[in-house]
Amino acid sequence: MSNLALGYDVGRAAAAVCCRPLGEKELSAADSERIAAMFKALSDPVRLRLFSKIAAQPAREACVCDIQDVGVSQPTVSHHLRKLREAGLLESERRASWVYYRVTPGALSVLAGLLSQAA
C-alpha cells in the first residue's frame, strides 16, 4: 500500500504487543480495551459482512465499488468501512475515483490467536 494509505496503526500495534490465547492467560485491562474495540467493529452484522467480503478477495483487498451490495445505502456502507478502519481492521487507499480497502496485515491473526484454544 502506498504512502496514500489512510489506515490506522491500531491493528499493527495490537499485533506487536498482544496477546496470548485467552485459554492461557487473562487479559489485562489495557489489552481488553484495545481488543474489545476490534471485536466491537465486527459486532454489527452488515459491518461483519462487508469485512468478510474484503477478506475473501484475492490479496484481501477490494474496491468499495465491488462490495456495496449488502442491502444498505452507500453512506451507510461508508460509515461501516470507516468504523472498521478506525478499529485497525482495514486500511484504505484512494486510486483515481475509487477507494480500495484491504485487511490490515496481522489484524485477523491477532484475534484468531487470542481466541485459539491452548494446546
Next chain:
Amino acid sequence: MSNLALGYDVGRAAAAVCCRPLGEKELSAADSERIAAMFKALSDPVRLRLFSKIAAQPAREACVCDIQDVGVSQPTVSHHLRKLREAGLLESERRASWVYYRVTPGALSVLAGLLSQAA
C-alpha cells in the same frame, strides 16, 4: 455440566454449522447475524476481561465469586455474564450458593476458525 445448566445452545449451534475462515469465503447474511452477536458479547472491555478470566481457568470454568475483581459492581458483573451466556459463549450452573460459569465447548474455536488466515 449437569441438567441444571442454564446455558444457551447458540455457541454449540454456531459450531455445528459455521463457518469457513473469512479469508476463504464471505459470510452469508444469516451467518453474519449469528456471528456478529458473539463478537458483540466480546466488544465491551469489562465483559471481555470477565470472559478471559474464565477462559484462563483450569477446565475454563470459574465461580462467579472468584472473578468479580474487575472494578465494577456485582450487579454489573452479573449483567455482563448474562450477556455472554445469551451469546452462547458461556454456560452457567448453580452449585449451592454460587453460580459457576464455563466457556461453551466449541465457542472459542468457532470464532478462531473464522478469523484464521487461509493457508
